[in-house]
Amino acid sequence: MRGFLLNRLSQSLILLLIVSVIGFLVLNLLPGGPLAQFGLDPGMTQDDLDRLKEQLGLNRPLLMQYLDWAWRLLQGDWGHSFRDGAPVLAVIGRHVFATLLLMGTSTAIAIAIGTWIGIRGATHRYSMFDHVATVGAMVALSIPTFWFGLVGIYIFSLRLGWLPAGNMYTIGDGSVLNYLHHLILPSIVLSLVHVAIWSRYMRTATLDAISQDFVKTARAKGLSERRVIMKHVVGNALLPMITLAGVQLPSILTGALVTETVFTWPGMGRLFLDSLGYSDYPVVMGLLMFSAILVILGNLIADIAVAIVDPRIRLG
Amino acid sequence: MVASIHAVAPHDVALSVRDLTVNLPEGMERTHAVENISFDLKRGQILCVIGESGSGKSVTANAIMGLLPRVIHVSSGAIHLDGMNIIGMPPDKLRSLRGRVVSMIFQDPLSALNPLMTVGAQIDEVMAAHSVGTPKSRRGRAIELLTEVGLPDPELMYHQYPFRLSGGQRQRVMIAMALALEPTILIADEPTTALDVTTQAQILQLIREIQRRKGMSVMFITHDFGVVAEIADSVVVMEKGHIVEQGTAQQVLKSPGHPYTRRLLAAVPRLTGEDRIPLETANKAPILKVAGLMKTYRSGNSLFGAQRVVPAVNEVSFDLAPGRTLGVVGESGSGKSSLGRLLIKLLDNDGGGILFEGRDIARLSEAEFRPLRPRIQMIFQDPFASLNPRSTVGHILTVGPVAHGTPYAQAREEAKALLAHVGLDAGAFGRYPHEFSGGQRQRIGIARALMFRPKLLIADEAVSALDVSIQAQILQLLDQIQRETGVSMIFITHDLRVASQICDEIAVMQKGRIVERGPPSQIFLDPQSAYTRELVAAIPGEQPGSTRPVAANG
Numbered sequence: 001m002r003g004f005l006l007n008r009l010s011q012s013l014i015l016l017l018i019v020s021v022i023g024f025l026v027l028n029l030l031p032g033g034p035l036a037q038f039g040l041d042p043g044m045t046q047d048d049l050d051r052l053k054e055q056l057g058l059n060r061p062l063l064m065q066y067l068d069w070a071w072r073l074l075q076g077d078w079g080h081s082f083r084d085g086a087p088v089l090a091v092i093g094r095h096v097f098a099t100l101l102l103m104g105t106s107t108a109i110a111i112a113i114g115t116w117i118g119i120r121g122a123t124h125r126y127s128m129f130d131h132v133a134t135v136g137a138m139v140a141l142s143i144p145t146f147w148f149g150l151v152g153i154y155i156f157s158l159r160l161g162w163l164p165a166g167n168m169y170t171i172g173d174g175s176v177l178n179y180l181h182h183l184i185l186p187s188i189v190l191s192l193v194h195v196a197i198w199s200r201y202m203r204t205a206t207l208d209a210i211s212q213d214f215v216k217t218a219r220a221k222g223l224s225e226r227r228v229i230m231k232h233v234v235g236n237a238l239l240p241m242i243t244l245a246g247v248q249l250p251s252i253l254t255g256a257l258v259t260e261t262v263f264t265w266p267g268m269g270r271l272f273l274d275s276l277g278y279s280d281y282p283v284v285m286g287l288l289m290f291s292a293i294l295v296i297l298g299n300l301i302a303d304i305a306v307a308i309v310d311p312r313i314r315l316g
Numbered sequence: 317m318v319a320s321i322h323a324v325a326p327h328d329v330a331l332s333v334r335d336l337t338v339n340l341p342e343g344m345e346r347t348h349a350v351e352n353i354s355f356d357l358k359r360g361q362i363l364c365v366i367g368e369s370g371s372g373k374s375v376t377a378n379a380i381m382g383l384l385p386r387v388i389h390v391s392s393g394a395i396h397l398d399g400m401n402i403i404g405m406p407p408d409k410l411r412s413l414r415g416r417v418v419s420m421i422f423q424d425p426l427s428a429l430n431p432l433m434t435v436g437a438q439i440d441e442v443m444a445a446h447s448v449g450t451p452k453s454r455r456g457r458a459i460e461l462l463t464e465v466g467l468p469d470p471e472l473m474y475h476q477y478p479f480r481l482s483g484g485q486r487q488r489v490m491i492a493m494a495l496a497l498e499p500t501i502l503i504a505d506e507p508t509t510a511l512d513v514t515t516q517a518q519i520l521q522l523i524r525e526i527q528r529r530k531g532m533s534v535m536f537i538t539h540d541f542g543v544v545a546e547i548a549d550s551v552v553v554m555e556k557g558h559i560v561e562q563g564t565a566q567q568v569l570k571s572p573g574h575p576y577t578r579r580l581l582a583a584v585p586r587l588t589g590e591d592r593i594p595l596e597t598a599n600k601a602p603i604l605k606v607a608g609l610m611k612t613y614r615s616g617n618s619l620f621g622a623q624r625v626v627p628a629v630n631e632v633s634f635d636l637a638p639g640r641t642l643g644v645v646g647e648s649g650s651g652k653s654s655l656g657r658l659l660i661k662l663l664d665n666d667g668g669g670i671l672f673e674g675r676d677i678a679r680l681s682e683a684e685f686r687p688l689r690p691r692i693q694m695i696f697q698d699p700f701a702s703l704n705p706r707s708t709v710g711h712i713l714t715v716g717p718v719a720h721g722t723p724y725a726q727a728r729e730e731a732k733a734l735l736a737h738v739g740l741d742a743g744a745f746g747r748y749p750h751e752f753s754g755g756q757r758q759r760i761g762i763a764r765a766l767m768f769r770p771k772l773l774i775a776d777e778a779v780s781a782l783d784v785s786i787q788a789q790i791l792q793l794l795d796q797i798q799r800e801t802g803v804s805m806i807f808i809t810h811d812l813r814v815a816s817q818i819c820d821e822i823a824v825m826q827k828g829r830i831v832e833r834g835p836p837s838q839i840f841l842d843p844q845s846a847y848t849r850e851l852v853a854a855i856p857g858e859q860p861g862s863t864r865p866v867a868a869n870g
Binding site: 212213214216217218219220221222223224227231232235236239309310311312 | 381383411412413414415416419420422424427428429430431432433441442445446477479490493
């Protein structure tokens with residue numbers, strides 16, 4: 001296990017290096033550059049721009065800029081936003097809670113409901129339930145999330161007036177209930193597609209497990225069908241799902257671009273979009289590194305979780 | 317026969333099947349999985365149900381367990397378990413019989429245990445499901461059972477996960493589980509088929525022993541007459557869903573009445589102990605010389621320690637003359653398959669040399685070896701997995717030669733001729749593998765290998781996945797091909813009886829080494845090494861010195 005972790009750690013570092021180099025390069029290939037925003041200001045002269053360029057260190061060769069940036073990153077300095085001069089980590093910190101709240105809730109909903117639909121679809125294969133679930137998943141997957149979001153807003157906010165159309169809370173009212181009220185619509189809309197994905201995978205994994213010989217052994221022992229499914233089938237079906245959950249884990253913190261925009265949710269997705277629009281390179285690079293680290297962590301956690309659950313990997 | 321069964325008083329019968337018919341779903345090749353079958357399992361006896369694949373023997377067992385898949389229904393007849401008719405019994409009542417009155421062990425011990433539960437928990441579960449005992453008493457009983465089936469260190473075994481156990485040990489756990497509630501009837505569905513021959517002998521002995529000690533009734537399903545000879549009191553022979561013959565083991569084995577039984581018995585590969593008449597060839601110089609061949613598997617990461625080193629092939633040396641067959645026999649893990657893969661350079665060796673027609677192919681790079689590839693061909697074990705399901709037979713046969721430069725039209729003509737030669741009609745050329753049976757697919761596999769006019773054929777367990785009657789046909793075909801083409805053959809198998817039939821010489825492998833090499837007469841009648849003696853003694857139904865249970869004129 002220790003050898004495995006060391007191995008993974010060294011692989012991860014190399015991966016992060018590659019991601020950062022590519023990210024940095026591609027970002028700087030974009031036309032305009034970080035100063036384009038300032039150039040729009042009619043009061044700015046070329047001299048001003050040059051001075052700014054020098055101040056921000058943008059007149060140095062790209063390699064130097066990268067090395068400087070990477071060296072500071074290693075020391076924990078993620079740089080400062082071009083937009084308002086705030087440290088990048090602080091900017092990310094401001095938005096991460098909103099995303100965690102929204103994504104955490106919707107992921108929890110998606111896993112709970114998706115798992116249940118998947119198991120039931122597999123144990124009642126080709127039943128009415130299974131067919132409805134299959135068609136439902138297809139619909140949820142093929143219609144874009146923003147459409148569901150807009151329809152949800154139209155029905156529940158504009159027509160019925162039950163739920164707020166956007167934002168995380170009403171200004172001046174920071175109560176938990178107010179947060180929850182704002183959370184309902186976006187989290188359900190967001191979970192739709194995840195329920196669809198999760199239930200399809202769970203159905204397949206359950207069908208795989210059900211056809212295994214040890215399930216027949218369990219039945220031959222005289223176990224009740226309920227126990228056969230809960231103890232022998234679901235346990236084994238969840239193994240591959242852990243890996244899938246690991247892949248989804250980073251999105252809990254990096255956010256959902258489209259949904260956050262539709263519901264004006266102040267999360268990481270919005271931050272990314274806005275920062276790109278302002279060519280705020282330090283923040284964009286910070287977000288890139290942040291999500292790369294999360295992806296690696298998510299997979300690592302999934303691997304460790306599989307090892308804990310599966311004795312063949314834990315002890316093998 | 318039938319009259320004598322009816323004469324048995326009901327209390328002497330543990331299991332009675334009467335006029336049982338099980339329907340298959342529409343669109344299958346037969347309408348019934350089994351049709352109108354009747355037999356009795358007497359108390360304290362072992363009844364062997366024997367038949368080839370598709371005979372309906374497993375369906376019968378599942379019907380008795382009440383575990384038929386939903387799409388398959390019992391349409392008529394009765395099954396009496398300990399006097400109770402289970403057909404039409406409510407599912408809950410049926411469930412309470414499973415594991416308590418009748419229990420079952422399965423073919424593949426590697427997949428029949430839940431990988432995520434400890435051995436102890438899985439045994440405990442049987443008792444808990446029937447609300448027997450307290451957690452403490454169940455634990456004691458489980459350890460008692462593990463001791464009873466001869467597992468070492470039962471206390472430790474209780475907490476072990478299945479993957480830590482060998483195949484034989486897992487099958488012992490299955491047996492312990494099945495015995496937990498002392499059922500009246502034990503159904504064993506091919507319980508030794510997936511095991512090595514020495515392990516098989518041990519498990520058969522264990523089942524026999526426990527059955528005698530507890531006076532249990534055992535229904536034992538098998539395709540192997542050797543196993544029948546070993547343990548059966550009475551025998552039921554099934555073919556295509558019908559019982560064609562039943563009687564005592566003595567009767568069925570010594571004087572089979574039905575032609576199908578006679579055919580099955582005749583097809584059982586016999587341990588001949590007779591040497592093969594070698595093929596006369598002009599050139600006596602060995603086509604293949606293997607000297608000091610080594611292959612070591614390393615797993616784990618060398619950088620961070622904890623490396624496992626397994627010598628799979630260790631200092632193996634032998635010669636093979638043109639037109640001769642060398643059998644390589646051994647149990648799983650003996651290195652016989654690794655040897656085969658080294659010879660065809662699907663694996664790289666770590667030491668030693670392979671001289672093929674005087675040239676050391678072990679040293680050649682992949683590119684240098686490529687022109688030689690057609691001359692060494694392989695026949696694979698699983699005829700279902702080794703043919704690409706999306707290619708036509710014609711494509712499978714011609715793709716190789718075309719890649720090596722043969723014009724397509726010529727390759728096609730050769731392929732058609734070869735198909736006829738291996739016993740398939742030329743129409744097979746345009747069809748897909750799934751349209752053929754296992755035996756036919758293996759013929760396609762052989763034709764594929766022959767397309768290259770090879771000098772050396774390596775057959776890795778080429779008949780192991782086939783029914784005995786098909787097995788016999790394929791062995792005959794290989795023999796005929798060798799006589800016609802003078803190809804040399806390396807025949808890798810775990811089945812000593814098969815090896816005895818087709819090989820001029822046999823090499824016995826154990827833990828990567830050849831422990832003994834010699835003609836069949838030596839290996840089977842006068843084995844020199846202790847391991848070979850052990851292997852030969854373990855062959856089911858082959859007691860040295862006794863006459864074969866098979867009717868001589870079969």
